[in-house]
Amino acid sequence: MNFPSDLIAGYGRYLQKGFVRYKETHEHLAIYGQKPQVMVISCCDSRVTPEGIFHAGPGELFVFRNVANLVPPCEEDSGLHGTSAAIEYAVRALKVKHIVVMGHAKCGGVQAFRENANAPTLKGDFIGRWIKLLEPAAIAMACMPVDKLDDPQLAMEYAGVRQSLKNLETFPFVKEELEAGSLSIHGAWFDIGSGELRVMDPETQVFHTTETDVGAAEEA
Ligand SMILES: [Zn+2]
Structure with a gap:
């Protein structure tokens, strides 16, 4: 071939x-x-490209993509933790100022979790085991809903981002930089069809449409 x-x-x-x-x-x-200031953790989905969405050139974004843009909790075992390694490199070596976890509409990983949430995962079932990371998000959503959404897929996509932000704080080196004020973490969500970007309010955890001055951006 x-x-x-x-x-x-x-x-x-x-x-x-x-x-x-x-x-x-x-x-x-x-x-x-390279000296990127921002790390973006987004989904592998071919329709969601961080460099395209943020109109970023080479060297500007440190991007990590995985199925359903998930951050696992910090686990110091002998497993091979690709996402955790990327976060560690971004924070410790590159000293990024921001980490953005960006979810998106029609996420297949989130949909798979919703449809098979109670299904047992098999040995070698990488996706099944991976998206089980959404379980705490589903529990949090059921116990303490942030917003009342009619769209369960969207609600789960938001909840996944919130859970990933929570998991980010379980990494000691992330927590340290957050407490020092040298790092901040953010939630975002991208709508594939309309191109709308929503950013999570850190206080309320509600996602809001981003206002941007396109005219000013074009002039720049
Ligand atoms: Zn996705």
């Missing part, structure tokens, strides 16, 4: 446009290394 030709063609367009546009940035990044 050949390397996908669409990728080769896309790479050609990237070299002509994207790379040229950021040529100096690439050279600077190659010499001096």
